[in-house]
Amino acid sequence: MLNNQPEADLDLVFQALSDRTRRAIVVRLCGGPASVSELAGPFAMSLPAIVQHLQVLENSGLVSSEKIGRVRTCSIVPATVRLAEGWLGARRTHGERRLDRLQAFLAAEPDSEPQSHEPPPSIPPRSTP
């Protein structure tokens, strides 16, 4: 699916990934497309339960599927995996940039003259509706 509405998309993607059965399905699909029953095979739960997990995955945009004859074949959507990974990457990058600056700040500490040393905490607040 993917609404192109980043926050809503990330809601759905991370939510989809928060269940280990669904993560296992994603892992399986990264090895190539599979039918619903192939996907259900390894699990102890009922087929409808798996189908519901697949709906969550498809709704999140992590998985797509096509039905041919009586078999539905599911595949991953790598772009969606990248979307989530990208969000986390940005966090890590920003966080680590900040950490680097903080370490530099602490390293150059022995009471040198106060240059543009931004003090570590207290950053301007963000707006969120």
Add this chain to the structure above:
Amino acid sequence: MLNNQPEADLDLVFQALSDRTRRAIVVRLCGGPASVSELAGPFAMSLPAIVQHLQVLENSGLVSSEKIGRVRTCSIVPATVRLAEGWLGARRTHGERRLDRLQAFLAAEPDSEPQSHEPPPSIPPRSTP
């Protein structure tokens, strides 16, 4: 927290990230530590609601906090961000390796002699408890 039990950890981490308020808090904390009320500031919801979100984040291992005097200061735990990012990275890597092989397969297709062309779908099943 982090149980060192990868699947359970990922459950908690992805679940924590599946809420946009919590993601906004993570974004904010990537800019540096903050107190509970600083974190609550931008949001329209009650303080206890934010505290509950912080509990989810802390329980997932994405955030740690320490109380000094009457103010609790929260920070991100970059290692946990990396844990989730790493899982997704592994998916992308495997998935794209597979896609590469598939593309190679399709590229070398004009009915050449059947070498060790593994047919694209149908991969050996995985075991999952």
Add this chain to the structure above:
DNA sequence: CGAATACTTAAGTATGTGCTTAACAATCAA
């Protein structure tokens, strides 16, 4: 055709999630 296969739909249930308000600490400052 008739039966097996591969899902699909519907309905129900137990538990979890995301809030709320109200009341209660604990700490700091005048």
Add this chain to the structure above:
DNA sequence: TTGATTGTTAAGCACATACTTAAGTATTCG
């Protein structure tokens, strides 16, 4: 000490999730 600040705890409510079983619907095969 009094009162403001900063957070915590508890209870409750509406809605979402993760299943279940039972009963369908297409499709393909013999």
